[in-house]
Amino acid sequence: MMAAYALCGVAALLLLLPIAIVLGRSSHSSAVVYGASLIVALVLGIFALLTLFEHSGRVSSVSLPFGLPWLGAHFRIDALSAFFLVVVNLGGAAASLFALGYGQHEHAPQRVLPFYPVYLAAMNLVVLADDAFSFLVSWEFMSLSSWALVIAHHQIRENLRAGYVYLLMASFGTLALLLAFGLLAGANGNYVFDAIRAAHPSTQLAALVLILVLVGAGSKAGVVPLHAWLPLAHPAAPSHVSALMSGVMTKVAVYGFVRIVFDLLGPPDWWWSMPVLGVGGITAAMGVLYALMQHDLKRLLAYHTVENIGIIYIGLGLALAFKAYNMPLAAALAFTAGLFHVFNHSVFKSLLFFGAGAVLNSTGERDMEHLGGLIHRMPQTAFVFLVGCVAISALPPLNGFVSEWLTFQAILLSPQLPSWGLKFLVPAVGGLLALSAALAAACFVKAFGVTFLGRARGPAAQAAKETDTNSLAAMFFLAALCLVAGILPGFFIDALAPVANSLIGTAMPHQAGVEWLSIVPIAESRSSYNGLLVLVFVVMSGSLAAFAIHRLASDKLRRGPAWDCGYPDPSPATQYTASSFAQPIRRVYGTMMFSAREIGEMPAPGSIAPARLHVQLRDLIWDALYAPVAVGIDYATEKLNSLQFLTIRQYLSLVFAALVILLVVLAIWP
């Protein structure tokens, strides 16, 4: 029954497609479409939340006579899909609310509006799907509708290239998933998930499926080295769609991974966790290093999504390892940590993209080198963006810290794992996680500091205005959620218990009853954390200090010119820029990761031309992996092109040769 209600919501979203087309460029179109999307997403989200809370092992499924005639389309809600429905629709509702304001400024609404509700509906359908066919169809719908949104501003050449790369990578990912499902078929080629679950694949088959899923779902989620499309495509879309792509669609990809690997593939082998952990660790560290090198605010955020996907994969990989060695409590901890990070990241990444969208709207700039000082002109946006930055940098007392803390706790349980490979891998992954957490803080000091602090670097930043109320409401809502999930994480962990129960077999200990609302993953003597108390202490001691000093000492204040060691320069160009801020880090890590080089151009003596400093960064993954493939394809097409200009006789002989070869193959096939 519940699944049927959810499908009604999806149908309502799909119904918005013709409405959006009919309304076209009319002045109300964006208000109607986004308003309706907001309401439907809210209803769906609340409904999924209720399902998750009232869940006690019940699943609700429905099958519709769509799709292939003998198969039908199956949909189902269990704990896992309910949780991801919450994530999808929370992000969808926030994005729709934001777009109520942001979408007003869209100059080509007819290119965005029809695809937006379809995109939301497709993401919901992926999570609801209960057979391979509907899963893949919804997955493709999700890819294509988001592709249409990526190239909405098609006048910009860069966006077209982004759309092209995205389309290629999306088809490649779907191909891998298609093959994975092909291998997974249940008895008599039945592709309903229940039949797949019942048929346990052999070890070799499972290995193949795992690799294919890592590639297929991973390319959508953006794991290194399949991330190349992500930092191109996510920033190209309008900001609320960027938020959905980064905050929500990558999570739908994680859902695909969890659904297949934890649910459909049966009990894990011990080595499954190793590729997942390895990929997660490398993705986390590489993602944040890439992000640090960017000066385009939206691209920085997109690269940073790659890092967070890495953190999520680390949690999931640990869960697989613990599950394989029959350590259910530890597995539940790692799994909950991963899923909690899924939720957290969807909240703060949406928030940050909204902030970037507000900045883009008010200044027309995405390049941080032309921004600065926006905290004076956009104080509210600056405040919520700061909250998002603190949350994503995994700093207490906000929510990003809690999920990373849980992941660290899971890592600390891993010496009990008997496998030698994991004994070496897990500490290394722990080191990479610690490294990426520290670099993330650096990255967001840069993002916030260069964009919002300092003095305006250009006329656009000088003339910026605060964004509209709807956008602000969406951002404040998400910022509040960051705080609540940070100081009361116990409730969120408890809400995830049914998910862990259904896929791991057990859940983390119940947290809501712990004294003072702390969270205690295993035992209090081992580790505990209380974000609420930490916040209360910090606020209390901070205000105590402020009160005491203002009362007892001095509260006088005078404005004056900046001191700057006596050499202040009035030109804003003397400030640190995004590139100069990253220069020390570029020197430490970049020479190896990006073969970074600094080239100084000095003018000839006597010339009055300015000296210039160029920074060269190379994307080694692109050069090593993508460029050769592209060159190879170009070469092959060049060569095969001659096949287009044959005579009819030659074509007939080609067909005949193919037939003979096929027959020979059949004849010698054992």
Place this chain on the structure above:
Amino acid sequence: MAVIREFAFQGAEMLLVLLLSPLLTGFVRKVKARLLRRQGPPLLQPYRDLIRLMRKEVVLAESASWLFRVIPYIIFAGTWVAASLVPTFRSGLLFSWSADLIAIIALLGSARFFLALAGLDVGTSFGGIGSSREVMIASLAEPAMLMTMFTLALIAGSTQLSTMAAHMALSAVGLRVSLGLGLLALIMVALAENARIPIDNPATHLELTMVHEAMVLEYSGRHLALIDLSSELKLLLYVSVIGCLFTPWGIAGPDSGGQALAVGVVSYLAKLTVGGFLLAVFETAIAKMRVFRVPAFLGAALMLGLLATLLLFVSRSL
């Protein structure tokens, strides 16, 4: 009654770290001066500096935002809370379970995050240079600290400082290679985190090599006092953490009486004295590094921490 007692102990701990931290800084300065055959400022000079700064008016740069004025309080509060969660003379404090060692490191991370933002707020070149170098140093120091913490947590089977200290005090731990590597890494990180020689010079100004001082260059009056006090608290915190993990002797248990508490206080003061003295000797004996030598130094700390953890992972099964 017991709760009130516990509250009193927690309050005493908060006051103790707050009051002792300038003294520790003064002591280090004094020893350094004496080692250089100078008279040096009196021991209580840091208190006088703080009081003088607090009484002065604040001169705020014209381009400074509201964030710039709030940040000193955030940094001070974060550091103070972190410092008062470390067991000093008595373990098992009332609120010690509200944040374990990872959370304490992360609280210091929050303080540094905001300090680096403060460096960028006014929009001067010195602030930027300080912030960008600080985050570069932190990007290596924080993982090194976490890896060291992993080592200790794996040995003690806990990330709670009280439990860890109690576990380390047992003779069963004995000498381990991992512990030695961890101690070395922790000391290297502590030097970097507290902006001491050879990473940064706490006594420098008007130099292109400064890191911490460059970030706080625009601060004055009570804001500067709070930031100085936070730095002093941070130094005390690191000495306390090293003391309670590697020399856990003398810390009074949760249920101990007056005599044990007295022993706890005396041993804590002794640890601070020894720690401060060693720091002063080390700083006098070594020269400051170039900024781009720092990554090698901290990279070594990170590798030591990683090696210590790996050794533990591997040795568990032997």
